[in-house]
Amino acid sequence: MLNSIIAQERLNRITQFVNELTLNAYVPSVTKGHDQMNGNVDSPERESLSDWMASAIPVDSALALTAAAAGITRDDFISPSSLKIWEPHSPESVTTSEASDFSQVSPEVRTSFTSRNLALGHLGSSESLFSPVRSMESEDYDDEIFANCDKAFGDDLIMQWAKENKNDLLQIVCGYHALSLPPRGSELLFQPLEHLQAIVYMRPPVAALGFHENNLDSLEIAEVDAKLAAAEEALALSIWTTATICRALSLESVLSLVAGVLLEKQVLVVCPNLGVLSAVVLSLVPLIRPFQWQSLLLPVLPGRMLDFLDAPVPYIVGIQYKPVDLKMKASNVVHVNVLKDEVKMCHLPALPRHKELVSELGPIHARLSRESSIAKRHPVYRCSDVQAEAAAEFLNVMRCYLESLCSDLKSHAITSVQSNNDRVSLLLKDSFIDSYPSRDRPFMKQFVDTQLFSVLSDTHLSSFENGYS
Structure with a gap:
């Protein structure tokens, strides 16, 4: 889905760039200074410039703004007439007849109409959608607009507006948002745009998620949905993320990272490549x-939120670059440098x-490592x-x-067995730890106190209470 949006945005930029090259072919050679041309309004250069503007190829305002925001074209190439489509009219720009017609509308309708067009203008503005730098004031202003106008229009109206204004990116988002979730075990075909490749969504059945019906019968509906959703997420991430982490890190680094995660340490993954960074973090699911x-x-943690790394909770966080002056207060952080294939951590016991x-994993990891050079030619997914x-x-x-x-x-x-015939099972942790060899007990002593272990063990004990093995 995101790849379709990126492909369309790249196509828009290329189209705009070609249009600008075509426009530049019409530009006459101007030999006089800018001041002289401004001083003589009727000069030949001014007339030639007017002729050139009259014969210029029309450029869709959304694409022009997108290209300008992306840095491909300059802002002064965007004509004022194009901007009128996107900016709400000021009171001075409204004609007398328009004002009189508009004044006849009731205040409620007038407010709804104004807020709706203002919000749609912001939805269509490529600057608000794609500009990498935005002020806090503009973000708060946009949030206020969307909050006030959330109920004023629906997906159909936004899609209609996007088609009328030829906003391809907004059409993709609206089309995706309007899709209904397919039932488990079925598939869905989504066509972002006519010229883009169709996307097939296949939703796995419950049997493919690794659950037994007996285990699900003992749970509430909300718990069942939560467990199935987590398993479905893990399945969707499984293949491509695992292949990426095995290509990027050695087997010892992978197992050290898994040990830190199982013991609920603070894990910090550093990699400048966003695709590899996100894949390594998501592979742990x-x-x-x-x-x-x-x-x-x-x-991916934004650079302006690095103070979050001092939070006194377990986390798995990815950052592109680690600042030299970054000093973390926590002492149990696991640092993973993907480029150097390096895992630095406090003393952690080895996995049992x-x-x-x-x-057992060595030969499989070696096969994936040999695919590293081939995989670099393609996206990580x-x-x-x-x-x-x-x-x-x-x-x-x-x-x-x-x-x-x-x-x-x-x-x-x-x-x-309680007085009301409820069965309650309790795990004897010391007995459970002693069942492991002495070399594996240091890890298990820490592992049985984690939330990961508690949640899974409680689920198993609950199944025992209901008579399931």
């Missing part, structure tokens, strides 16, 4: 399944059965059949390994 990250996860896990197969195997091994960490919970739980 499927990598730790069946566990689910319970705290903050930000694939670490050597066995490395020997595109994977070849070889990469997809290897990534699926990698995830399967990780899932079986992590599930084995909680496979023996029932042997270390006690169940009591």
